[in-house]
Amino acid sequence: xxxxxxxxxxxxxxxxxxxxxxxxxxxxxxxxxxxxxxxxxxxxxxxxxxxxxxxxxxxxxxxxxxxxxxxxxxxxxxxxxxxxxxxxxxxxxxxxxxxxxxxxxxxxxxxxxxxxxxxxxxxxxxxxxxxxxxxxxxxxxxxxxxxxxxxxxxxxxxxxxxxxxxxxxxxxxxxxxxxxxxxxx
Numbered sequence: 095x096x097x098x099x100x101x102x103x104x105x106x107x108x109x110x111x112x113x114x115x116x117x118x119x120x121x122x123x124x125x126x127x128x129x130x131x132x133x134x135x136x137x138x139x140x141x142x143x144x145x146x147x148x149x150x151x152x153x154x155x156x157x158x159x160x161x162x163x164x165x166x167x168x169x170x171x172x173x174x175x176x177x178x179x180x181x182x183x184x185x186x187x188x189x190x191x192x193x194x195x196x197x198x199x200x201x202x203x204x205x206x207x208x209x210x211x212x213x214x215x216x217x218x219x220x221x222x223x224x225x226x227x228x229x230x231x232x233x234x235x236x237x238x239x240x241x242x243x244x245x246x247x248x249x250x251x252x253x254x255x256x257x258x259x260x261x262x263x264x265x266x267x268x269x270x271x272x273x274x275x276x277x278x279x
Contacts, residue, residue, distance in 0.1 A: 114265040116256040119176040120237040179256045207245040208266040214241035
């Protein structure tokens, strides 16, 4: 039987994996995406089925309006169906949606600390998605619930909704401790 005692010296925190990943998902966003798709379908149907008897200008405006609204709703919802958080030795990376846009990479050298926030809500941030409020900082909010608040050295904060946020905060703090040399004895 192998002795694991020198794998982790006594008194040290349990080490975290080289790369910590987490995600938060909002299934309600899929319903909004369907609304966007329906707007696009209506615009296309108007364009295809119309006999163009009521004049072209109003019809073109209706078609373009429906398709544009549908595209905006589709992009705005699919971009925030979920958020992925990836923490490695150098940075915290946040990617939104299936195509990973918008994306933000924050070097750990810019992070002063991290806190667990048990109740992040769209109401606090003025809605879903990538948000900015001068008195609060920046956030990516895809659902209600727990999240991570990064305190940056420039005085700003960055909040991310993510499942198992307490574990994310612990992993970030462990990385920050590893980057900061201890006091000289």
